[in-house]
Each structure stands twice: as structure tokens, then as C-alpha cells.
Amino acid sequence: MSDYGVLLQQVVNGLSLGAMYALLALGFTLVYGILELINFAHFNVFMVSSFVGMWALELLGISGQGHVLTGPALAGALVFAFAVTMLAGGVLGVAIERLSLRPLRGVPGTAAMITTIGVSYILFNVILLTVGAGSENYPNPLPVVRWQFGEVTLELKTLLIWGVATALMMTLHLFVNRTRLGKAMRATAQDAEAARMMGVDVDRVIVAAFFLGSALAGAAALIFGLYYNYTSFIIGYTAGLRAFTAAVLGGIGSVPGAMVGGVLIGLIETLGGQLIAVRWTDVIIFSILILVLVFVPTGLFGRAVPTKS
Amino acid sequence: MLSRRSLIIQLSTTALVGALATHARSAAAADKTVKIGINLPFTGADAHDAELIKDGALLAIDEANAQGGVAGYKIEVLLLDDGTATAGQYDPAQAATNARKMVADKEVVAAIGPQMSGSGKAMSPILSQGDLATVTPSSTNPDITDPKFAGQYRPKGKAIYFRTVTTDAFQGPNMANYYADVLKVKSVYVLDDSGAYGVGIADTFQAQAEKRGIKVLGRDQLNPKETDYSTTLTKIKSLNPDALYYGGVAQAGVKVVKQASDILPKMIKGGGDGLYGAEILRGAGFPAAEGWYATIAAPNILENPDAAPVIDRFAKKYGQQPENYSITAYDAALVILDAVKRVAASGKEVTRDAVRDAIQTAHVKTLQGEITFDDNGDLRNREISVFRIVKDDKYPPDDVLHQYKYLGVAPQSS
Numbered sequence: 001m002s003d004y005g006v007l008l009q010q011v012v013n014g015l016s017l018g019a020m021y022a023l024l025a026l027g028f029t030l031v032y033g034i035l036e037l038i039n040f041a042h043f044n045v046f047m048v049s050s051f052v053g054m055w056a057l058e059l060l061g062i063s064g065q066g067h068v069l070t071g072p073a074l075a076g077a078l079v080f081a082f083a084v085t086m087l088a089g090g091v092l093g094v095a096i097e098r099l100s101l102r103p104l105r106g107v108p109g110t111a112a113m114i115t116t117i118g119v120s121y122i123l124f125n126v127i128l129l130t131v132g133a134g135s136e137n138y139p140n141p142l143p144v145v146r147w148q149f150g151e152v153t154l155e156l157k158t159l160l161i162w163g164v165a166t167a168l169m170m171t172l173h174l175f176v177n178r179t180r181l182g183k184a185m186r187a188t189a190q191d192a193e194a195a196r197m198m199g200v201d202v203d204r205v206i207v208a209a210f211f212l213g214s215a216l217a218g219a220a221a222l223i224f225g226l227y228y229n230y231t232s233f234i235i236g237y238t239a240g241l242r243a244f245t246a247a248v249l250g251g252i253g254s255v256p257g258a259m260v261g262g263v264l265i266g267l268i269e270t271l272g273g274q275l276i277a278v279r280w281t282d283v284i285i286f287s288i289l290i291l292v293l294v295f296v297p298t299g300l301f302g303r304a305v306p307t308k309s
Numbered sequence: 310m311l312s313r314r315s316l317i318i319q320l321s322t323t324a325l326v327g328a329l330a331t332h333a334r335s336a337a338a339a340d341k342t343v344k345i346g347i348n349l350p351f352t353g354a355d356a357h358d359a360e361l362i363k364d365g366a367l368l369a370i371d372e373a374n375a376q377g378g379v380a381g382y383k384i385e386v387l388l389l390d391d392g393t394a395t396a397g398q399y400d401p402a403q404a405a406t407n408a409r410k411m412v413a414d415k416e417v418v419a420a421i422g423p424q425m426s427g428s429g430k431a432m433s434p435i436l437s438q439g440d441l442a443t444v445t446p447s448s449t450n451p452d453i454t455d456p457k458f459a460g461q462y463r464p465k466g467k468a469i470y471f472r473t474v475t476t477d478a479f480q481g482p483n484m485a486n487y488y489a490d491v492l493k494v495k496s497v498y499v500l501d502d503s504g505a506y507g508v509g510i511a512d513t514f515q516a517q518a519e520k521r522g523i524k525v526l527g528r529d530q531l532n533p534k535e536t537d538y539s540t541t542l543t544k545i546k547s548l549n550p551d552a553l554y555y556g557g558v559a560q561a562g563v564k565v566v567k568q569a570s571d572i573l574p575k576m577i578k579g580g581g582d583g584l585y586g587a588e589i590l591r592g593a594g595f596p597a598a599e600g601w602y603a604t605i606a607a608p609n610i611l612e613n614p615d616a617a618p619v620i621d622r623f624a625k626k627y628g629q630q631p632e633n634y635s636i637t638a639y640d641a642a643l644v645i646l647d648a649v650k651r652v653a654a655s656g657k658e659v660t661r662d663a664v665r666d667a668i669q670t671a672h673v674k675t676l677q678g679e680i681t682f683d684d685n686g687d688l689r690n691r692e693i694s695v696f697r698i699v700k701d702d703k704y705p706p707d708d709v710l711h712q713y714k715y716l717g718v719a720p721q722s723s
Contacts, residue, residue: 001546001547001549003547005547006543006544006546006547009543009546009547010540010543010544013537013539013540013543017537064594064595064706065594065595065596065597066595124394125394128352128394132356133352133353133354133356133392133394133397134354134356134357134588134591134592135354135559135560135563135564135588135591135592135593136592137591137592137593137594144571155571224536228536228537228564228567228568229567229594229597230536230563230564230567230592232354232397233394233397234397234534235536237534238532238534238535238536239536269537269540270539270540270543273540273541273544274540274543274544277529277530278529278530278531278532278538278540278541278544279503279529279530279531279532281532281535281540282532
């Protein structure tokens with residue numbers, strides 16, 4: 001491979017990673033935009049969802065790498081798995097909000113944030129203790145299809161990631177900007193008190209933000225499993241931290257910021273690994289984050305509410 | 310260097326601990342029980358293999374107890390887990406805590422474990438201070454027993470870290486010889502998983518590979534908690550070496566195996582004993598694992614006809630096939646049981662010190678032949694066995710005994 005070819009391949013790799021980070025970053029940003037709360041439970045909502053996705057596929061009789069589907073059967077299986085995983089992620093997110101965060105609403109300080117860290121640990125340990133600690137051989141119904149464009153290899157699963165991530169982000173964008181509930185979300189993000197006075201049901205908006213963010217984490221989790229054919233109880237930490245960084249880099253609270261931040265972090269990771277060395281990845285990512293925050297303290301897309309798109 | 314004052318304090322503490330220990334021992338001798346500590350990572354990415362190792366050790370201990378114990382002593386087990394949820398695999402900090410627990414339990418006269426060298430490095434100095442010998446069935450990092458590092462890993466001088474496997478001073482280099490002589494590899498890329506074992510074995514492999522004229526096109530380090538290794542593997546693809554060598558354990562290994570099968574499908578790929586085990590077969594699965602080379606730092610005991618009855622009893626008792634390190638664990642237990650027996654037979658009290666000395670002078674017939682140790686605790690037999698993962702449809706896909714095909718002994722460096 002030429003230098004140019006390998007860089008291009010790393011861009012392809014980076015965009016796939018970035019798409020996952022972006023979906024995950026949206027969950028941080030939606031909740032932060034409305035509650036100004038950093039929801040660390042999101043890390044492990046992602047992790048738990050990846051197991052739900054695995055069980056959904058296994059329910060269809062797909063396990064390991066031996067059950068390749070094509071055509072309508074594949075489409076059906078994927079739609080089913082995405083629906084189950086996103087719903088489960090969303091419901092889990094709402095349950096966390098309802099059970100552990102709503103009682104703390106209005107408590108000043110960091111109580112709510114610390115609670116989300118606690119919830120995160122609970123989810124982590126529940127999976128560890130019930131499912132076990134091994135690496136799971138994630139079921140994969142996708143046929144291995146590769147296209148060669150010059151020196152760059154594109155795989156079917158790469159296109160699937162890009163396609164699903166783009167479709168979900170477009171849908172979210174339309175939802176936030178074109179629906180009544182989306183409008184209520186934007187209003188609450190700008191000024192929750194004023195929105196309440198205008199008759200916006202703020203609790204409902206918060207539930208919606210948790211549901212949407214967590215459902216996107218569910219989608220990211222299933223994509224993650226299908227792409228790497230792997231999950232484990234530890235996957236939340238690294239992916240979650242990178243996605244959180246992406247949200248901050250893009251400007252936490254900003255929907256387009258999370259998308260751009262996710263893709264940027266993905267590209268920084270792969271190109272940094274290629275040009276320097278993979279062991280320096282975290283040093284590179286967090287140095288860039290600090291530089292951005294020093295010069296643009298609000299992140300690339302401003303101190304924004306989900307509206308400034 | 311110890312100051313005179315701290316030396317005095319240390320000596321007097323040792324004397325105090327010794328006095329307490331003697332007291333406890335006379336109480337214990339009445340009901341004639343001794344304990345063996347077992348420390349393995351039952352939590353995290355190596356849990357499956359840790360179970361298989363534990364079962365091997367327990368088989369030997371249970372069989373001894375079923376025959377009325379050893380020289381009148383009933384053997385009890387103190388089982389400790391050095392894997393933690395936060396680490397997701399073995400955790401050296403937990404291993405150190407466990408070593409202290411073993412040292413604090415007066416009835417523990419010897420230990421089995423750890424599985425991982427990273428834990429071994431943390432435990433060894435503590436065990437040395439407590440005069441407690443351990444026999445590891447699988448940890449292969451050479452530094453722990455290297456006299457150069459004696460001050461660090463056995464501050465009290467005597468060897469306390471014994472092994473029923475050899476070390477990466479042979480496992481890495483001999484595999485480099487195998488790459489050069491048998492696989493005719495001319496260029497290689499080396500990866501490690503940032504752990505003590507992984508870095509160590511990758512270093513020794515790399516040094517010998519260079520000595521043998523294999524061009525090392527690069528070396529990088531993986532974060533075992535990371536999932537995406539495609540960046541590294543794409544980089545390796547662009548350098549197009551003949552082969553890849555991975556030094557590390559299963560947590561990163563499973564993902565390397567998976568993703569390499571996508572990105573580097575045709576390259577020769579191999580690693581050390583971190584790639585030998587049920588965890589790789591379960592986590593990576595087929596077809597991804599197909600074709601990987603792996604070594605163990607021991608003879609291929611499972612194919613020794615003498616081992617057949619033990620394998621049968623193991624399979625019957627635990628419902629799954631053992632792997633080679635189940636048998637080295639069985640051997641480790643035999644070494645300790647033999648030491649206890651000889652101490653008791655000589656009429657001495659079964660103390661930690663006496664058991665350690667007896668292990669040091671062991672001539673135990675085990676399933677891998679007669680075991681003897683050098684002054685550092687290392688096995689005198691230094692055989693490295695090479696395997697290749699070749700799917701055998703007649704057996705379960707995670708059956709180590711049947712999915713790893715034995716290829717032979719890796720060439721020793723002259």
C-alpha cells in the first residue's frame with residue numbers, strides 16, 4: 001500500500017469509529033442540553049444495550065459467525081434487532097431518569113452527576129455478575145462483502161454503519177427541529193423555567209431526551225457488536241469516554257457539535273495511530289481536546305442548546 | 310538499601326511473625342490441617358482459563374485428600390481471585406492484597422498461582438517477606454525469578470517463586486526461531502498488550518528475531534480495554550510483513566484475532582501462551598481464530614499417554630476437557646503435596662520455611678516428567694511447544710485439547 005492509500009483507508013476506519021462515537025455523543029449532549037447534567041450512566045446503557053442486541057439476534061437463532069443471512073431475511077433480522085435494542089436502551093435510559101434522577105431534581109450541586117456514576121457502576125456489575133466476564137463472540141448475520149477501490153477496502157458492515165448512523169442523525173435532526181416535542185426540547189434547553197411557564201411539560205421533555213439519547217446508544221451498541229463481532233462488560237468505558245470527549249469537543253449541548261465531534265475523534269484516533277503510534281492515541285486525543293477548550297472554551301459549536309443548528 | 314534502623318525493625322517484625330506463626334502451627338498440627346493458597350483471576354477476560362487451571366490443581370488436592378491426606382495432613386484450600394471488575398482482567402493491586410492475605414493466614418504453607426506475570430510481579434516481594442513459596446502453573450515472565458532483579462522480587466534472598474512451566478526467556482526467542490526456521494519468515498510486526506507478560510514476551514521475541522535476521526518492521530502497544538485495533542492492523546497491512554507476532558493475554562488477544570482475520574487474512578499470525586486457551590476459542594471463535602500459531606511454555610503434556618487417566622478424571626469431574634495449563638497446575642499441586650509429605654516424613658514441623666526448602670530440592674515425578682528447579686525457582690526443563698488453531702468439527706469449538714493442533718517443539722537457541 002502506498003502512503004496515500006493507507007491514509008485513505010485510515011480515514012475510512014476513522015469514519016466508522018466516528019459514526020459510533022457520534023451516536024453515543026448525542027446521548028450526552030441531549031441530556032446535557034436540557035438538564036445541564038453529565039450522564040455517566042450513558043457509558044453502560046451502551047454496554048447493556050450491546051448485550052440486549054446480542055440476545056435479540058440469538059432469539060432469531062443467529063449465533064456466532066456461522067449464520068449468514070441475505071436479502072429480506074437479513075433486513076428483517078436487522079430491523080428486529082435494531083428495534084429491540086433501541087427500545088431497550090431507551091427504556092433503560094428513561095428508567096434511570098425516573099428512578100434515580102427525578103427524585104434529585106432541584107438538588108443543587110453534583111448529587112445528580114454522582115448518582116449517574118453510581119448507576120453506571122451498578123449496570124457494569126450487574127452484567128459482570130449475571131452474564132460473566134468473558135468476551136462474547138457477537139452473532140453476525142452479515143455476509144462478508146468487500147469492495148476494492150484502488151487501495152481502499154470497503155466492507156458491507158462499514159456501509160451499514162455509515163448508513164444507519166446518518167439515517168438516525170438525520171431523523172434526530174428533523175425531530176428536534178420539526179416536531180412539537182422537538183420544539184419543546186429546544187425551548188426547555190434555552191430556558192427551562194420560561195418553557196414551563198409557557199405550558200411546556202418539562203418532565204415529558206426530559207423523559208424524551210433520555211429516551212432518544214439512550215435509544216441512540218442502543219443503536220450504537222448494536223452497530224458496535226456487528227462491526228467488531230465482540231462485546232464484553234468492559235466496552236462502556238473506553239467508547240463512552242471517547243464519545244463524551246467528542247461531545248465536549250463539539251460543544252456539549254449542541255446536536256451538530258456531537259456529530260462533528262464524534263467524527264473528528266474517530267479520525268484523530270486512526271490518523272494519529274497511523275502517523276505517530278497507537279499507544280499515543282489517548283495522549284493525542286486529550287491534548288487536542290485541551291487545546292480546543294483553551295482557545296474555544298465552549299467547544300467547536302458554541303455553548304449551545306440543541307437549537308443552534 | 311535498608312538503613313540499620315529499618316533492618317532492626319524488619320528483623321524484629323519477622324521474629325514476631327515467626328513466633329506467632331509457630332504458635333498457630335502448634336494449634337493447627339493438633340487437627341492436622343495445612344492450607345494451600347490458590348490465587349487466579351476468576352473475574353475478567355481470563356476467567357475461563359483460570360477455572361481450568363484451578364480445576365487442575367483441585368483435582369490433585371482432592372485426590373490426595375480422598376486417600377486420607379498427605380502424611381496425615383488434610384489439605385485445605387484458600388481460594389483467592391486477583392481479577393477485578395475495574396481491570397476487566399487480572400489486577401496486580403488485587404494480587405498484592407491476596408498475597409498479604411495468604412501471608413497473614415498462618416495455616417497457609419504454600420501457594421499455587423498466579424496465572425499472570427503482572428500479578429506475579431506484585432505478589433513475589435510480599436511472598437518473599439512472608440517466606441511463603443508459590444508454584445505458578447502458567448506465569449512466564451522471566452524477570453520475577455531473574456537473579457538480577459532479586460532485590461526487587463525476592464528481597465529476602467531465597468527463591469519463593471517456583472514454576473511448572475518455563476519462562477519467556479525461552480518462549481519468545483524459541484518462537485522467533487520457529488518463525489525463522491520453520492515458517493521461513495523474513496519480516497515481522499510485533500504487538501504487545503501493555504501488560505508485564507505481554508511486553509516481556511514481545512521483547513524477547515523481537516530481540517531473537519532481530520538476531521536471526523528477521524526484519525522487525527515495527528512495534529506497537531495495544532490498550533487492552535480498547536476495542537478498535539483496526540488502525541494498528543491497517544498500518545501493519547500497509548507495511549506488508551510476512552508475519553505478525555502478538556505478545557499478550559486474551560483481553561486484547563480476542564479482538565486482535567477477530568480483527569486481524571478481516572484486515573490481514575493471509576498473513577502468518579502467532580503469539581505466546583496468552584493465545585492458547587478456551588478464552589480465545591470462545592471469544593474470537595471460528596473462522597477468525599483459524600490458522601493462528603500459539604505456544605506454551607511446557608511440553609505438550611496432553612498428548613503424553615501417561616496423562617490420559619488424569620485427563621479422563623478431569624473431564625469426568627468437571628465436565629470439560631483440560632488444557633495444558635490445567636495439567637501444569639495439577640503438577641504444581643503435586644510438587645507442593647510432595648514437599649509437605651517429605652517435610653512430615655523427616656519428622657520436622659510442616660512450616661512455610663520447611664515446605665519452601667523441600668520444594669527447592671524437589672525431584673517429583675509429574676505428568677511432564679521429573680520436575681526439578683534451579684536456585685531461582687525456574688524449571689530445569691525448557692521445552693516450548695508450538696500449536697496451531699485448526700478447526701476440528703468433531704469436537705466443541707472451545708475444546709482446547711482438540712482445536713489446538715500440536716506442531717512440535719520450538720527450536721532452542723544454541
